[in-house]
Amino acid sequence: MPRRKQKHTLTTADAEYTRFLKSVEPITISLIESRFRIDRDQYFKVGPKNLSVGWHCVPSNVHDDCFDANAMLIVKLGSSARPSKPVVEINANFEMHFHVDKPLNRAFVDRFADSEVRIVMWPYFREYVSNVSGRMHIPPLLLPFATRG
Numbered sequence: 001m002p003r004r005k006q007k008h009t010l011t012t013a014d015a016e017y018t019r020f021l022k023s024v025e026p027i028t029i030s031l032i033e034s035r036f037r038i039d040r041d042q043y044f045k046v047g048p049k050n051l052s053v054g055w056h057c058v059p060s061n062v063h064d065d066c067f068d069a070n071a072m073l074i075v076k077l078g079s080s081a082r083p084s085k086p087v088v089e090i091n092a093n094f095e096m097h098f099h100v101d102k103p104l105n106r107a108f109v110d111r112f113a114d115s116e117v118r119i120v121m122w123p124y125f126r127e128y129v130s131n132v133s134g135r136m137h138i139p140p141l142l143l144p145f146a147t148r149g
Contacts, residue, residue, distance in 0.1 A: 020108040023101035026120055031128070032070075033093040038136045042087040046079040049087070053143060055125065059113045064104055069096045069113045071121045075129050077141060088136070092128055094121060 057071040071094045078086035096117070126143045133141040 016105070017108055017111065020100060020105060021112070021116065024112065025099045027066075027097045027099055029094055029096045029121070029124055031092060032095045034091065034128075034132070036090040036132050036136070037088075038138070039087045040136075043077075043138060046087055048080065049077050050080050051141065051143075052076045055118070055121075057113045057117045057121070059109045062104065062106060062109055065102045066097065066099045067104065067109050069098065069117050070094070071096065071117060071125075073125050073128075075141065075143070088133065088138070088141070090129055090132055090141075092125070094124060096120065 052075070054074045055072060057069050059067050059069050061068040073090070073092045073094070075088075075090040076086035077088035122143075122145075126145075129143055130140040133139070
């Protein structure tokens with residue numbers, strides 16, 4: 001027996017969050033801090049390398065019609081034999097400024113920073129890591145096109 005399609009009815013909270021998302025206008029994205037290091041001798045000695053990527057984002061400077069979001073990225077490349085001692089480490093902190101319609105709901109800002117902001121930031125993370133690793137005079141590190149949470 002074929003399944004019946006279920007109708008999805010937006011709750012008031014869903015509708016409000018959708019309204020919030022439609023009002024989000026990215027204004028600026030700025031690299032505000034970065035740090036990277038490489039152990040060149042180890043990089044060329046180590047066999048197969050494991051790439052790990054971590055990131056998180058927190059809102060800041062939340063006002064009635066705008067907010068900032070700080071997204072921190074950590075990329076490590078090392079051997080599977082010694083994962084605690086990466087041969088390449090790249091850290092970056094980006095600050096984004098967004099305008100939104102009034103009144104701003106802080107819970108929506110927190111949800112956005114924890115989830116949807118990666119759609120905006122991930123291309124910047126990918127470009128930054130590729131660029132910096134190329135300047136380390138190693139093959140550019142390519143992050144995947146997308147990441148989960």
